Every structure is written in C-alpha cells, then in structure tokens.
Amino acid sequence: MKKPKVFIAYEIFEDSESYIREHCDYTKLDFIKKINFEDLKEGIKDADGMLVMGTRIDENLLQYAENLKVVSNVSVGYNNLDIEAMKKRGIIGTHTAGVLDNTVAD
Numbered sequence: 001m002k003k004p005k006v007f008i009a010y011e012i013f014e015d016s017e018s019y020i021r022e023h024c025d026y027t028k029l030d031f032i033k034k035i036n037f038e039d040l041k042e043g044i045k046d047a048d049g050m051l052v053m054g055t056r057i058d059e060n061l062l063q064y065a066e067n068l069k070v071v072s073n074v075s076v077g078y079n080n081l082d083i084e085a086m087k088k089r090g091i092i093g094t095h096t097a098g099v100l101d102n103t104v105a106d
Helices: 014-023 037-044 083-088 101-105
Strands: 005-008 025-028 049-052 070-073 092-095
Touching: 005 014, 014 025, 083 092
Parallel strands: 005 025, 005 049, 049 070, 070 092
Antiparallel strands: none
C-alpha cells in the first residue's frame, strides 16, 4: 500500500517526525530560511496531508493542492484555516482543541 504524502509546514519535534517518517512519505520546509508563499505552493502541490501551525490556508494556496485531504493545525484555534474554501474542496481541517485546558484553568 502506498504511504500518504505529508507536507510539514512548521518545526516539529524529532519523535513526531520519526513517527511520520515510519508511516508516511513527507517533505518539510527548511526552517533556517524565511518561509514564503512559493515554498508553501511547492510543498502542497502533491501532498495528501499538511501539518501547519498558524499558516494561512486559504483559496489562494488551496488552488495548488491537487490531492490534499486533510490539514492538521497544531493550535487551539483555527482562524488561519479558511473553512469554507476547504469544505468546497472536500478537505478536512483539524486542530488541537482542549490542549491548553489545564494550563488555562491553572
């Protein structure tokens, strides 16, 4: 079975990357340089999934995502995701709701 292709658009921990490496084909941005739209456009073009943290995902970018099925936003909020544009393309959006519940309560 072909592994899904994941585009990683933010710096992740090594253990997370190791898990992704085991289960997926993936590319990730070079975080040493400033990230620009062309980098995002190139990374998203054949990805099945995308990991982001605050990156704006809208129609302007999604028009280049031919295979994208899911965007996982590693954030409590999701105001950076254009939900309507994603719905129109059948792309699922996720976020890490509740991850700060205990911290905020303290």
